[in-house]
Amino acid sequence: MADYREMWKDLGMDLETHDLLCEVLPVAFTDVYLSQKNRPEGMGYYDFVVSEIHGVRPAELIEAQKNGKKVFGSFCIFVPDEVIFAADAIATGLCGGSQFWVPGGEKVLPTNTCPLIKASVGARLDRTCPFFRIADMYIGETTCDGKKKAWEILKEDVPMYVMDLPQMKRRKDYKAWAEEITALKDKVEEFTGNKVDAEKLAASIKLINDKRRALQRLSNFRKNKNIPISGKDVLLISQIAFYDDPTRFTQMTNALCDELDKRVEEGISVFPKGTKRILLAGTPLAIPNWKLHNIVETTGGAVVCEEMCTGTRYFENLVEEGRDTFEGQVEALAERYMNINCACFTPNEARIDDIKRLVKEYDIDGVIDVNLKFCNLYDTEGFLVERALKEAGIPVLGIETDYTDADAQQLRTRIGAFIEMLG
Numbered sequence: 001m002a003d004y005r006e007m008w009k010d011l012g013m014d015l016e017t018h019d020l021l022c023e024v025l026p027v028a029f030t031d032v033y034l035s036q037k038n039r040p041e042g043m044g045y046y047d048f049v050v051s052e053i054h055g056v057r058p059a060e061l062i063e064a065q066k067n068g069k070k071v072f073g074s075f076c077i078f079v080p081d082e083v084i085f086a087a088d089a090i091a092t093g094l095c096g097g098s099q100f101w102v103p104g105g106e107k108v109l110p111t112n113t114c115p116l117i118k119a120s121v122g123a124r125l126d127r128t129c130p131f132f133r134i135a136d137m138y139i140g141e142t143t144c145d146g147k148k149k150a151w152e153i154l155k156e157d158v159p160m161y162v163m164d165l166p167q168m169k170r171r172k173d174y175k176a177w178a179e180e181i182t183a184l185k186d187k188v189e190e191f192t193g194n195k196v197d198a199e200k201l202a203a204s205i206k207l208i209n210d211k212r213r214a215l216q217r218l219s220n221f222r223k224n225k226n227i228p229i230s231g232k233d234v235l236l237i238s239q240i241a242f243y244d245d246p247t248r249f250t251q252m253t254n255a256l257c258d259e260l261d262k263r264v265e266e267g268i269s270v271f272p273k274g275t276k277r278i279l280l281a282g283t284p285l286a287i288p289n290w291k292l293h294n295i296v297e298t299t300g301g302a303v304v305c306e307e308m309c310t311g312t313r314y315f316e317n318l319v320e321e322g323r324d325t326f327e328g329q330v331e332a333l334a335e336r337y338m339n340i341n342c343a344c345f346t347p348n349e350a351r352i353d354d355i356k357r358l359v360k361e362y363d364i365d366g367v368i369d370v371n372l373k374f375c376n377l378y379d380t381e382g383f384l385v386e387r388a389l390k391e392a393g394i395p396v397l398g399i400e401t402d403y404t405d406a407d408a409q410q411l412r413t414r415i416g417a418f419i420e421m422l423g
């Protein structure tokens with residue numbers, strides 16, 4: 001990585017501690033990613049993005065700020081990036097996916113908080129991630145209790161705006177979410193000094209839809225018998241989608257898909273024939289959490305679909321384009337976002353239907369239902385999900401894990417046995 005120390009210093013980062021992270025990340029990346037055989041050439045772009053993870057994109061964001069743009073950081077796929085880009089600002093994902101940041105979060109949060117929240121709070125308060133330093137404002141949401149309370153702690157350190165997400169899906173809840181989207185628009189306008197109108201919002205709806213279309217195209221390749229790209233690689237792309245420039249990301253992902261088109265024509269697979277096709281369902285896998293994909297794909301399985309926020313929940317539905325009034329566009333945004341089936345809703349039966357549909361579409365041999373430790377929502381919903389899958393005759397394994405490697409061997413044994421049983 002090029003020398004970004006001056007930039008990090010200007011961001012008020014703790015350079016000594018950050019150096020430790022810079023030492024471990026390349027080693028993990030080499031072990032998990034660069035050791036793979038026969039990767040598509042188009043992965044070179046994403047490898048570069050990771051090799052410069054705390055350099056290139058942060059430098060771009062700082063440059064944009066110098067040119068008067070504001071940067072908004074968010075932690076959930078319910079926050080509509082469209083509204084932020086429509087105000088000529090930049091949206092970036094901030095979810096922490098490394099154990100490195102967890103102890104920092106534990107200084108202020110109960111230990112029995114999910115690692116994603118602890119890592120996100122730790123990355124900000126310990127000053128060891130440039131993205132968390134750069135964002136001018138954080139946008140939180142009321143999805144789960146851990147996050148709701150974490151925002152109260154974070155707001156002492158950074159400007160924070162919280163969107164109130166309804167927890168049911170009645171007509172009045174769709175209306176309430178549309179009102180929240182309008183309120184976000186007002187806040188973003190006030191903070192940036194830029195007006196959002198129907199023309200700008202239409203352009204940003206298309207911008208984010210284009211990103212979703214590229215991810216859908218990528219995902220469709222995994223439905224083939226010959227799987228032209230590993231699950232690990234697709235996970236990495238999904239994780240980068242949250243913070244890369246959307247136009248460039250879409251372009252690079254479509255270029256990779258052109259290469260995958262050729263691979264499909266030539267019948268190239270990165271897995272041996274007969275490799276078991278696995279769907280991971282559950283809590284999100286924020287960068288650099290590659291643990292489960294790595295375990296599955298080194299124990300005889302191939303991850304071909306993620307029913308996760310770092311997966312289908314992020315890109316499956318598009319916002320309806322072509323509405324020409326601001327009110328109509330907000331309605332279309334509310335419709336699209338409220339159709340995400342997160343465990344924070346009750347009831348959430350549509351999520352079970354989604355998983356069963358994905359099992360068919362991706363010709364899945366077995367489902368692994370993943371829960372990040374201390375996530376009560378997905379843990380509790382796991383009972384209903386796993387029961388429904390068993391009743392439908394779909395093999396399922398429920399697991400709970402965190403960001404440490406303490407359980408890696410045990411998971412390897414359990415996942416290995418599950419995949420063998422599928423045979």
Ligand code: SF4
Binds near residue numbers: 075076143283340
């Ligand atoms: S799991 Fe739910 S709360 Fe978490 S990022 Fe996804 S939609 Fe948001």
Ligand code: SF4
Binds near residue numbers: 117144146147372377
């Ligand atoms: S994984 Fe669960 S507990 Fe953690 S942030 Fe998401 S919804 Fe909240």
